[in-house]
Amino acid sequence: MVAIRVQQLLGGDRRTLAKAITLVESQLPVHQQQAQRLLSQLLLHTGKSLRLGISGTPGVGKSTFIEAFGQYLLDQGLRIAVLAVDPSSPIAGGSILGDKTRMEQLSREPNAYIRPSPAAGALGGVAQTTRESLLLCEAAGFDVVLVETVGVGQSEYQVANMVDFFLLLMQPNTGDELQGIKKGILELADAIVVNKADGNLASFAERDCGQYQQVLGLVTRTGFWQPKVVTCSALENRGIDRIWSMVVEYRDQARTQGEFDRKRAQQNTNWMMHLFEQELLTKAMGRPGFTEQQQDLKNQVATGRITPLVAARALLELK
Numbered sequence: 001m002v003a004i005r006v007q008q009l010l011g012g013d014r015r016t017l018a019k020a021i022t023l024v025e026s027q028l029p030v031h032q033q034q035a036q037r038l039l040s041q042l043l044l045h046t047g048k049s050l051r052l053g054i055s056g057t058p059g060v061g062k063s064t065f066i067e068a069f070g071q072y073l074l075d076q077g078l079r080i081a082v083l084a085v086d087p088s089s090p091i092a093g094g095s096i097l098g099d100k101t102r103m104e105q106l107s108r109e110p111n112a113y114i115r116p117s118p119a120a121g122a123l124g125g126v127a128q129t130t131r132e133s134l135l136l137c138e139a140a141g142f143d144v145v146l147v148e149t150v151g152v153g154q155s156e157y158q159v160a161n162m163v164d165f166f167l168l169l170m171q172p173n174t175g176d177e178l179q180g181i182k183k184g185i186l187e188l189a190d191a192i193v194v195n196k197a198d199g200n201l202a203s204f205a206e207r208d209c210g211q212y213q214q215v216l217g218l219v220t221r222t223g224f225w226q227p228k229v230v231t232c233s234a235l236e237n238r239g240i241d242r243i244w245s246m247v248v249e250y251r252d253q254a255r256t257q258g259e260f261d262r263k264r265a266q267q268n269t270n271w272m273m274h275l276f277e278q279e280l281l282t283k284a285m286g287r288p289g290f291t292e293q294q295q296d297l298k299n300q301v302a303t304g305r306i307t308p309l310v311a312a313r314a315l316l317e318l319k
């Protein structure tokens with residue numbers, strides 16, 4: 001058992017918060033049970049923050065942006081937490097987000113809490129951990145929780161499905177192509193931020209802004225919000241206030257329309273069913289004899305002796 005003082009956590013103590021996050025990240029069954037008990041206790045104190053996803057390819061300026069944006073929020077009297085979902089850890093064993101000290105200035109601020117991404121585990125596991133860490137940050141009274149991820153692969157979907165607003169960071173392109181941007185990612189974005197709109201890159205940034213607007217116009221969206229495209233310079237601290245105003249505008253409209261709570265409820269029930277599927281699979285695959293039976297059925301399917309559906313059902317009914 002890990003000693004976690006609930007009152008200290010609720011009071012916003014960062015060391016207690018760090019301990020609690022370590023607990024939810026632990027793979028040990030005894031820790032996992034304790035983490036679930038803790039979360040149940042805290043659930044009533046969660047939900048009050050604004051959850052903001054930030055994604056972009058390496059080098060686009062995420063940490064510079066978070067430094068500038070975070071500082072701006074602190075200046076508004078807000079407390080901010082930064083969590084990271086690092087897609088590289090399960091795949092390459094290394095880490096894109098976690099291995100250097102990032103956001104140094106912000107990490108020294110008493111009203112900011114920066115958590116490096118969890119070290120290991122399947123992506124599904126990291127997403128679960130981050131969702132739980134987000135709840136812990138809310139219980140600790142943070143007003144804005146930023147969830148950062150690198151714009152490669154699956155992690156953007158994971159993050160978009162746990163936040164209220166999803167920001168996609170881009171950098172001005174010096175070529176004519178729109179950085180081979182995936183249409184699926186555009187569908188996730190509530191706003192595209194073209195960063196580095198300064199110096200020689202300023203005019204490219206403006207041009208790209210117009211192009212993204214056109215592309216976004218072609219993406220069909222449900223809901224009231226028409227995704228926006230804006231420019232900023234994280235390095236020179238310009239355009240940061242406009243981005244916050246836009247997020248606030250979204251939040252206020254979404255609340256008025258009932259969309260804010262509806263989206264969160266939907267995210268939670270979707271996640272519940274995702275976990276259910278995972279648990280079901282783990283349970284089914286953990287039965288004695290599963291591996292042998294699976295191999296046998298695969299052989300039968302591969303040689304055309306039975307159909308895939310019959311084999312799948314046989315595997316499910318394995319006693």
Ligand code: GDP
Binds near residue numbers: 056061
């Ligand atoms: P990350 O990998 O997405 O976290 O990107 P970083 O924040 O580490 O930034 C990558 C590089 O881009 C660094 O050299 C930054 O100084 C630079 N950079 C970040 N933001 C800006 C900006 O607004 N303007 C310019 N000119 N450079 C920037």
